[in-house]
Amino acid sequence: MAPAPGRTWAGNLAYSAEELVEPTSTGQLAEVMAGAGRVRLLGSRHSFNRIADTTGTLVGLRRLPAEVELDGERRVVRAGAGLTYGDVGARIQEQGWALHAMASLPHITVGGAVATGSHGSGDGAASLADGVSAVEIVTTEGAHVRLERGDADFGGAVVSLGMLGAVTVLELDVEPTYEVAQTVYEGLTWDRVVEDLDAVTGLGTSVSVFTDWRDPDRTTQVWVKERVDDPGSRRADPADLGLRPADGPRHMIRGGSPEHCTRQGGVPGPWLDRLPHFRMGFTPSAGDELQSEWLLPRRAVGPALDRLRRMSGELAGLAMSAEMRTVSRGRQWLDPAQEDSVAFHFTWRPAQPAVEAFLPRIEEGLDPLGARPHWGKLFDERALAGRVDDLYPRRGAFSELAARLDPRGALRNDFVERVGL
Ligand SMILES: Cc1cc2nc3c(=O)[nH]c(=O)nc-3n(C[C@H](O)[C@H](O)[C@H](O)COP(=O)(O)OP(=O)(O)OC[C@H]3O[C@@H](n4cnc5c(N)ncnc54)[C@H](O)[C@@H]3O)c2cc1C
Incomplete structure (x- = not known):
């Protein structure tokens, strides 16, 4: 018997699907895709809204062969879409290669993460989707389609919200492996962030500013991740910004255990053990939290923080904690980083009705500044419908591509209807 579809990682939503099917070959996958009335792909369930949901068949890819094939000459790794970033990262690290960025958690699947425009942090780091050079898709007609960087349709192929078909394989850009040192600082004021954003986000390759909003004037921590091979990239001295190193390891949430976090204290280590905030070895099967995130043009940081x-x-x-980070402009048509962006993330207490009631209030403040919500987190979905054409100028081209690859609309779900796609 097929396993029940179950709930999201956060436990906040039960999928409405009739069944969860996990094919063991791409041939079987093509049959399932072509035979299902309504169908949707499922990654590691880490999205917080109904983006992955369907009333028909949910398809998981974890039983497909776990392909990880490195081509050092072309500087790409071919990776199965159902693998996690942590798994792919470990396999390429063993062979002396690295990715340009990682999200805060390594446990998300490659296919699911890029479909929602997930990102790490850093002035020079575009979203994870930007590091994808090709995708292979099994469509709802059962056809196999490959789209590569440079193809006319490629801009819609990666941040696809799962609307094009089952992505089976992705090719990711790789570079020679590098080491990163992570240091947590304290003492930064929000006034300083607004006065000198470039200096703050230039403290390292990847910079995350945390707060729990108990003090409207001061941040709680700044996590600075610096590439050891690129010390010249640092554009400011932490002391000049009023920062001092923390006196021990920290979790970003007050009371959280730092043992779940990647190594701090400036000790260099491989990129995949430092760029995420959380350790690969720590795998929570469910999370007692909710999340939202909005990306805004970098220039809006002052008014956004003011609000x-x-x-x-x-x-x-x-909010248990909140994080401000930067993401550079991506090339995908539906990438929320349509321009160099500053992202405001919130880890909410698991109080969904109260959080949902509050979302329109935040968006009332941030939307006039050009806020684009993270596709996989909680936001006011109906409010986005009225803005989606303005926020995503290539949305028409995306809808045309989706209609071409999924002519029967089998991948459409209530989420995409609500957000106006
Ligand atoms: C603790 C935690 C930390 C997080 N940290 C970050 C972060 O640092 N940065 C960030 O940007 N986001 C972050 N997120 C959000 C997360 O990256 C996204 O929600 C991401 O989409 C989750 O990937 P998943 O594999 O769980 O996909 P799912 O949630 O299972 O699915 C997401 C979407 O992808 C589609 N999909 C999945 N697999 C495929 C496939 N093979 N082919 C086609 N479509 C597919 C689904 O249909 C759905 O539309 C975090 C989430 C959690 C819970």
Whole structure:
């Protein structure tokens, strides 16, 4: 008997699908895709909304062969879409190669992460999808399609919200492996962030500014990840920004155990053990939290922080922690980083009705500044429908591509209807 579809990683939603099917070959996958009335792909369930949901068949890829094939000459790795970034990262690290970025958690699948435009952090780091050079898709007609960087349709192929078909394989850009040192600092004020954003985000290759919003004026921690082979990339001295190194390891959430976090204290280590915030060896099967994130044009940081600081009382009541990071402009048509962006992330307490009631209030403040929500987290989906054409100028081309690859609309679900796609 097919396993039940179950719930999201956060446990906040039960999938509405009738069944979960896990094919063991691409031939079987093609049959399932072509035979299902409504169908949707499922990754590692780490999205917080109904983006992955369907009333028909959910398809998981974890039983497909775990392909990881490195081509050092072309500087790409072919990876099965159902593998996690952590798994692929470990395999290429063994062979002396690396990726340009990682999300905060290595346990998300490659196919699921890039489909929603997931990203890490850094002025020079575009989203994970930007590091994809080719995708192979099994469509709802059972056809096999390969799209490569440079193809006319490639801009719609990676941040696809799962609307084109089952991505079976992705090719990811790789570079020679590198080491990263991570240091946590304290003492940064929000005024300083607004006055000198370039210096703050230039403290390292990847910089995350954390707060729990209990103090509207001060951040709680700044996590700086620096490539050891590129010390010249640092554009400011932490001390000049009023920062001092933390006196021990930290978790970004007050009371959280730092043993789940990647090594701090400036000790160099491989990129895949430092770029994520959480260790690969620590695998929570379910999370007692919710998340939202909005990406805004970098120039909007002042007014955005102004609005958030005015809501700090309410934010402190709902958020366990919040993170500000930067993402550089991506090339995909639906990448929320349509321009160099600053991203405001919130890890909410698991209080979905209260969080959902609060979302329109945040968006009232951030939307006029050009906020684009993370596709996989909680946001006011109906409000996006009225803005989606303005926010994504190539949305028409994306819808045309989706209609061509999925002419019967089998991959359409309530989520994509609500957000106006
Ligand atoms: C603890 C935690 C930390 C996170 N950290 C970050 C972060 O640092 N940065 C960030 O940007 N986001 C972050 N996220 C969000 C997360 O990256 C996204 O929600 C991501 O999409 C989850 O990937 P998944 O494999 O769980 O996909 P799922 O949630 O299972 O699916 C997401 C979408 O991808 C589609 N999909 C999945 N696999 C395929 C496939 N093979 N072919 C076609 N479509 C497919 C699904 O249909 C769905 O539309 C975090 C989430 C959690 C829970």
